[in-house]
Amino acid sequence: xxxxxxxxxxxxxxxxxxxxxxxxxxxxxxxxxxxxxxxxxxxxxxxxxxxxxxxxxxxxxxxxxxxxxxxxxxxxxxxxxxxxxxxxxxxxxxxxxxxxxxxxxxxxxxxxxxxxxxxxxxxxxxxxxxxxxxxxxxxxxxxxxxxxxxxxxxxxxxxx
Numbered sequence: 001x002x003x004x005x006x007x008x009x010x011x012x013x014x015x016x017x018x019x020x021x022x023x024x025x026x027x028x029x030x031x032x033x034x035x036x037x038x039x040x041x042x043x044x045x046x047x048x049x050x051x052x053x054x055x056x057x058x059x060x061x062x063x064x065x066x067x068x069x070x071x072x073x074x075x076x077x078x079x080x081x082x083x084x085x086x087x088x089x090x091x092x093x094x095x096x097x098x099x100x101x102x103x104x105x106x107x108x109x110x111x112x113x114x115x116x117x118x119x120x121x122x123x124x125x126x127x128x129x130x131x132x133x134x135x136x137x138x139x140x141x142x143x144x145x146x147x148x149x150x151x152x153x154x155x156x157x158x159x160x
Contacts, residue, residue, distance in 0.1 A: 004022060004025075005025075010022065044086055044088075045113070045114075047084070047086060048074075048086065048088070048113045048114070048115065049114065050078075050079075051074065051076045051115070051119070052076075052119065053076070053119050053120075053121055054074040054075060054076045054115075054119060054120060054121065055074070055075050055120070055121045055122050055123070055124065056072060056073060056074045056075070056120055056122075056123045056124070057072075057073050057075070057123065057124045057125070057145075058070060058071060058072050058073070058102075058106065058123060058124075058125055058131060059071050059125070059126065060093070060097065060126070060128070060131070067092060067094075068092070068093045068094065068097070069090055069091065069092055069093060070089070070090070070091050070093050070102070070105060071087060071089065071090045072087070072088050072089040072090075072105075072106060072109050073085055073086065073087045073088065074086055074088060074115075074120075088109055088112075088113050089105075089109040089112075091105060093105075097128075097130050098130055098133075099129070099130045099131070099132075099133030099134045099136075099137055100134075100137070101130075102130055102131055102133075102134035103133075103134040103137040103138055106123075106134060106138060107138060117138060117139065117140065120140060121141070122140065122141040122142065122143050123135050123140050123141070123142055123143070124142075124143045124144070124145050125142055125143075125144065125145065126144070126145055126148045127144050127145075127148065127152070
């Protein structure tokens with residue numbers, strides 16, 4: 001937002017269209033982004049409501065400043081046989097990474113989107129004990145990620 005407020009940027013916009021007024025930054029944080037979020041969430045909810053069965057994936061990752069996040073994504077095939085995927089949750093996870101915490105988060109995500117565990121065919125994860133325990137706690141079929149396993153094989157093979 002800071003660069004939008006600089007004189008050079010404002011002069012450039014005046015050159016393009018002298019009548020254009022740049023909204024203040026509170027417009028974006030209080031109006032534009034919340035409206036876009038509501039529209040997008042409604043569209044995703046409509047898509048999710050049409051899904052009968054789905055596999056899912058979850059992954060834990062860290063931001064540049066090493067803050068831990070978890071992501072949950074579903075995949076499904078549409079009525080016209082197109083593969084789609086929807087990321088339904090990316091959550092900050094400052095607490096311990098236990099199977100119970102992951103189970104609670106994954107179950108809450110399904111509930112938030114009105115999905116049932118019985119619709120989930122399987123979940124693909126890395127091999128972390130906590131996430132495999134979460135899948136077991138929820139009674140979900142868990143598959144290990146082939147790419148993750150291949151990477152581990154490479155690392156173990158090269159570095160022993």
